[in-house]
Amino acid sequence: MESRKFTEIDEEFICDNCKRKVPKLGYSCRDHCLYCLHSKHVDINPGDRKEECHGDLEPIGLEINPKKGYVIIYKCKKCGQIRKNKAAKDDNMDLIIKLSAGNVPKGE
Numbered sequence: 001m002e003s004r005k006f007t008e009i010d011e012e013f014i015c016d017n018c019k020r021k022v023p024k025l026g027y028s029c030r031d032h033c034l035y036c037l038h039s040k041h042v043d044i045n046p047g048d049r050k051e052e053c054h055g056d057l058e059p060i061g062l063e064i065n066p067k068k069g070y071v072i073i074y075k076c077k078k079c080g081q082i083r084k085n086k087a088a089k090d091d092n093m094d095l096i097i098k099l100s101a102g103n104v105p106k107g108e
Contacts, residue, residue, distance in 0.1 A: 007047030016040055017056060025088055032057070032072065034091050037099070041076045041083070053079045062087075062099040070096055 010029045013022050017038035024030055029047060032039035039057035044050045055078025063071040063084070070087035087096060 005045045007045070007049075009047045009049075025090075028088075030088065031085050032059075032074075032088075032091075034088060037072060037091060037095050039074055039083075039085060041078065041081065053081070055079055057083055059095070059099055061102070062096065064100075070100075072096075072099065 008029050010024045010026070012024050012030075014020070015022055015033035015036060015038060018033060018036040020033065020035050022030060022033050022035070031043075031046070037059040041053040041055045041057050042049050042051050053076060055076040057074035057076050059072050060075045061073035063073060065071050065086075068086045070091075071084050072087055074083045074085065075081070076083070
């Protein structure tokens with residue numbers, strides 16, 4: 001039996017980068033910090049929690065997808081893998097703008 005490519009997990013967490021409490025998203029799955037945009041490298045497929053790296057996924061860029069809107073590009077500081085995640089409606093828009101201009105947020 002093949003495993004699903006997307007497991008819906010929407011839970012609050014403490015951001016490893018900025019140490020702030022990140023609330024549930026409510027309409028989908030929260031996968032990164034809304035304050036500093038950092039994430040944690042814990043999934044192989046969204047929500048599966050099968051990745052063993054657990055490194056800091058640092059936001060390094062932004063794409064605009066016609067269907068998904070803003071998509072944050074991440075690079076894992078531990079293993080170097082590139083990942084992408086859709087931005088949430090309540091993400092820090094100032095940091096989204098900095099990413100769109102090619103300016104990488106530094107732990108804000």
